[in-house]
Amino acid sequence: MKCCHYYEFTEQGDQVFSVDVAAIKFGPGSLAELGSDAQELGLKRIAIFTDRVVAALPYLETVTSALRQAGIDFDVFSEVHVEPTDRSFKAASLYAREGRFDGYVSLGGGSVIDTCKAANLYSTYPADFETYVNAPLGGAQPVPGPLRPHIACPTTSGTGSECTGIAVFDYLKLKVKTGIASRHLRPARAIIDPTTTYTLPATVVAASGFDVLSHALESFTAIPYTSRARPKSPSLRPMSQGANPYSDIGCEKALQLTGKYLVRATRDAGDREARDNMMLAATLAGIAFGNSGVHIPHGMAYSVAGLVRNFQPPGYPDNEPICPHGMSVIVNAPSAFRFTAPACPERHHIGAQLLGSESLDAGAGEAGTVLAQRIIEMMQATGMPNGIGGVGYSNADIPNLVEGAYAQQRLLQQSPREVSRELLSQLYAGALSYW
Numbered sequence: 001m002k003c004c005h006y007y008e009f010t011e012q013g014d015q016v017f018s019v020d021v022a023a024i025k026f027g028p029g030s031l032a033e034l035g036s037d038a039q040e041l042g043l044k045r046i047a048i049f050t051d052r053v054v055a056a057l058p059y060l061e062t063v064t065s066a067l068r069q070a071g072i073d074f075d076v077f078s079e080v081h082v083e084p085t086d087r088s089f090k091a092a093s094l095y096a097r098e099g100r101f102d103g104y105v106s107l108g109g110g111s112v113i114d115t116c117k118a119a120n121l122y123s124t125y126p127a128d129f130e131t132y133v134n135a136p137l138g139g140a141q142p143v144p145g146p147l148r149p150h151i152a153c154p155t156t157s158g159t160g161s162e163c164t165g166i167a168v169f170d171y172l173k174l175k176v177k178t179g180i181a182s183r184h185l186r187p188a189r190a191i192i193d194p195t196t197t198y199t200l201p202a203t204v205v206a207a208s209g210f211d212v213l214s215h216a217l218e219s220f221t222a223i224p225y226t227s228r229a230r231p232k233s234p235s236l237r238p239m240s241q242g243a244n245p246y247s248d249i250g251c252e253k254a255l256q257l258t259g260k261y262l263v264r265a266t267r268d269a270g271d272r273e274a275r276d277n278m279m280l281a282a283t284l285a286g287i288a289f290g291n292s293g294v295h296i297p298h299g300m301a302y303s304v305a306g307l308v309r310n311f312q313p314p315g316y317p318d319n320e321p322i323c324p325h326g327m328s329v330i331v332n333a334p335s336a337f338r339f340t341a342p343a344c345p346e347r348h349h350i351g352a353q354l355l356g357s358e359s360l361d362a363g364a365g366e367a368g369t370v371l372a373q374r375i376i377e378m379m380q381a382t383g384m385p386n387g388i389g390g391v392g393y394s395n396a397d398i399p400n401l402v403e404g405a406y407a408q409q410r411l412l413q414q415s416p417r418e419v420s421r422e423l424l425s426q427l428y429a430g431a432l433s434y435w
């Protein structure tokens, strides 16, 4: 078992951590300043990536008029697939290559921002699709160098994708989610305007808010960076370094904000204090997990989302079954944190406290139970599915869910306790229902 203590240095363990962040502009009205940011980056012809839902909202007009006023040419790609796939990444990359753009703007949720990262990558360094995809599903080749400037403008308070170098997609032939990870994928800038979340449906606010909560908790409880082997060369130090003193700052603040505001932001679209603060929490957690890494709940989520049948929550496209990312994560979280708590009970206890748990006197042996209970209370208060059973899975599905999750070794290796196939079966069984 690995302890979450930074001062237990070992002979082979790393003693160095790095901090990579996008330049960030945050606040109501910041989106209208986009033209000036694009000018500072020297951009002349921009591809704007968005999806059909966002394209019908006024924010796209804010972006295009800001670019027009700055005298910058642009074209709009509004066909981003929500929960993107290898097929939709390829279509976006083809558009980017043919358009000969010198920069990119993404306006939307994580799906849009991730698609823009992939399109920027494959148009700048064309290669077979598998080349840069995470091992073992892809070749995991390093991205050869810097990409063109990408200004990410999130319109949901969730993924934190504007702050990370990760792009996630559904690999259709394998029915599993995986991704591409490189520091070069991190957007050059993020313009985070919380007014874009004021019109979001409650289910979207809740699902994306639980993504934030789990980013922060997973990063906070990940293996400490000092227990990961020292890289052979500094350039090989991974983005997912493990928990470190810098990511802890973002995690703790994001957990406190999520505990205070997630339920309020979900229940009342007019509660601007709550919606603004959830946007800030998403950004802080994004910076944190982009430098430390997530673990079991996200590893388990990829197959929960990838194998979904007949599940269509309100507020999402209704043309195909979908388990939104944040929902697919949080249905595993109570089960996963009950398991990880014995590795670092203090951190699980702090997490529960920051989220607003009232069981403050619980002993170390109860940290996992207390944390799980607080997450479950918040799930019930916001209409989340009751575990993976609430998304439509039963005991019979567990072997297939395990196969998809076990492939996520990049994430599972960040867990403070070792994860086998058998253990994943137990964790999915524990996640079937919570109340």
Ligand SMILES: [Fe+2]
Pocket (backbone or CB within 6 Å): 159, 211, 215, 298, 325, 329
């Ligand atoms: Fe996530």
